[in-house]
Amino acid sequence: xxxxxxxxxxxxxxxxxxxxxxxxxxxxxxxxxxxxxxxxxxxxxxxxxxxxxxxxxxxxxxxxxxxxxxxxxxxxxxxxxxxxxxx
Numbered sequence: 163x164x165x166x167x168x169x170x171x172x173x174x175x176x177x178x179x180x181x182x183x184x185x186x187x188x189x190x191x192x193x194x195x196x197x198x199x200x201x202x203x204x205x206x207x208x209x210x211x212x213x214x215x216x217x218x219x220x221x222x223x224x225x226x227x228x229x230x231x232x233x234x235x236x237x238x239x240x241x242x243x244x245x246x247x248x249x
Contacts, residue, residue, distance in 0.1 A: 167199060167224075167239060167242075168199065168226065169198065169199050169200040169239075169242075169243050169246060170198050170199070170200065171198065171199050171224060171225070171226055172196060172197070172198060172199075172225075173196070173197070173198070173199045173202050173222050173223060173224050173225075174193055174195075174196050174222070174223040175193070175194045175195045175196075175197065175202045175205065175206070175220065175221075175222055175223075176191040176192065176193055176194060176220070176221040176222075176223060177191065177192060177194050177216055177219050177220055177221075178190070178191050178192075178219035178221070179191075179192065179219075191221060199222065199224070199239070199243075200243045202222050203222070203236050203237075203239045203240040203243055204240060204243065206220045206222075206233070206236050206240070207236065207237055207240040208240075217233050217236075218233050220233065220236060222236065
């Protein structure tokens with residue numbers, strides 16, 4: 163099954179904290195921003211490029227479907243967003 167995405171859909175970008183940033187054994191997600199999916203994937207792939215942990219801990223929460231949790235899926239969406247014209 164191939165998922166379709168509305169690249170202009172407003173999504174929440176979350177990032178999980180590093181293990182040393184929170185109490186021992188706790189992993190908490192924090193909201194980084196609410197922005198269009200097109201911009202969320204660009205932020206993870208382009209702006210977080212020098213922070214591999216942050217890239218891998220990114221989660222995009224969409225109101226229209228399941229959360230996007232894998233960096234590979236985020237990277238693929240970024241490539242599609244780059245190829246698609248902005249609306």
